[in-house]
Amino acid sequence: MLELYHHGSSACAAKVRFALAEKRLPWIGHYVDILAGEQFQPGFLAINPKAVVPVLVHDGEIIRESTVICEYLEEAFREHPIYPSSPLERARVRIWTKAVDEELHPACSAITYVVSHRHTIVRSGVRSFEQFLSNGAGEGTAARALKWQYIEHGLAAPGVAEKIRLYEAYLRKMQDTLARQEWLAGRDFSMADIAMSPYVNRLAALAMEGLWTGGRLPAVARWFERIRERPSFSSAFLEWMPKPLAEEMRANGECSWPDIKSLLGV
Ligand SMILES: N[C@@H](CCC(=O)N[C@@H](CS)C(=O)NCC(=O)O)C(=O)O
Structure with missing residues (x-):
């Protein structure tokens, strides 16, 4: 099981x-x-x-x-493989998954907290770092201290602007790759597409689709359409997202969009 x-x-x-x-x-x-x-x-x-x-x-x-x-x-579970069989394409998958683990995920955490989760957490009554930690930190006190900076200072928190620029740079890397081939690791859908989808979807959830739509990054736009058309998309992304949280993230994203646009110069 x-x-x-x-x-x-x-x-x-x-x-x-x-x-x-x-x-x-x-x-x-x-x-x-x-x-x-x-x-x-x-x-x-x-x-x-x-x-x-x-x-x-x-x-x-x-x-x-x-x-x-x-x-x-x-x-x-060998059935329905999500990793390619060729060594070259497997290496490409790992380059994307490594980028997600090392760079994109921390950048996603920064943008999500400064744009939206900080408002949700403050609204729940949290006013100080001690109170933020009062539930506990597990082994992650340092990570939680960083999140507190995002909550307290929003877009002005140290390092946030760089992380948001890095996030956008990954969209452009995707554009370069997807302009040459249909999927991120080659001709077929793979774990590389699975790994990157939540991060493009996160920007969409924050009402920031303007980063790739309107002819800005057309290959990313087409790729994300194909991702959304997959029968698995709904059960992976939509069904588990509580509606009030989805609405809150979208509304907070809309409020922050002008600042994000000006930060990125788009
Ligand atoms: N490297 C870990 C990262 C896990 C992680 O950061 N999870 C976040 C949600 S995406 C979390 O549970 N955060 C809870 C918290 O920060 O208190 C993985 O890939 O599984």
Whole structure:
């Protein structure tokens, strides 16, 4: 039995749900509300001391880290492969997944917090770092200190502008690649597309589609249309996103859009 601990707005969790859907694997979900602090409950910390989702449990064995989880699924279940067979294309997949883990995910966390989650967290009554930490930090005090900077200073928080520019640079890298080939690793849809989709979808959820629409990055626009048309898209991305959170993220994104545009000069 496959069990997934996940959350609706988590990009890493969406990546694993997308992989599960593409591999047509049935799973049972345990929803962890990371905006309400459920990741700090002892039961969850016991399966992930870092207090982050996603976590996969397969027949009682715990697997953490979204990219590792997807690799595990591919190796444990050979049907409906999401990794290409050629070494060159497999290397291309890993370049994208490494970029996501090392650079894009931290950039996504920055933009999501400064544009939207900071308002949700402040509205819930949090006023100080001590209070923000009062639920616990798992093993992630440093990461949580960074998030507190995003909550307190928004777009003016140290390093945020660079992270948002880096995010946009990845859209342009995608454009360069997708202008030459249909999918990110080559001719076929693969784990590279699964890994990048949540990050393009996040910008769409924040009403920032203008970064690639209107003829700006046409190959990215066409690619994202094809991603959205896949039968797996709805179960991976839409069904788990609570409607009030989706509406809040979109409204907050619309408010921040002029600042983001001026930061990026688009
Ligand atoms: N490298 C980890 C990152 C996991 C991660 O950052 N998860 C976020 C959601 S996308 C989370 O659970 N955040 C909870 C928190 O920061 O309190 C992975 O790929 O699984």
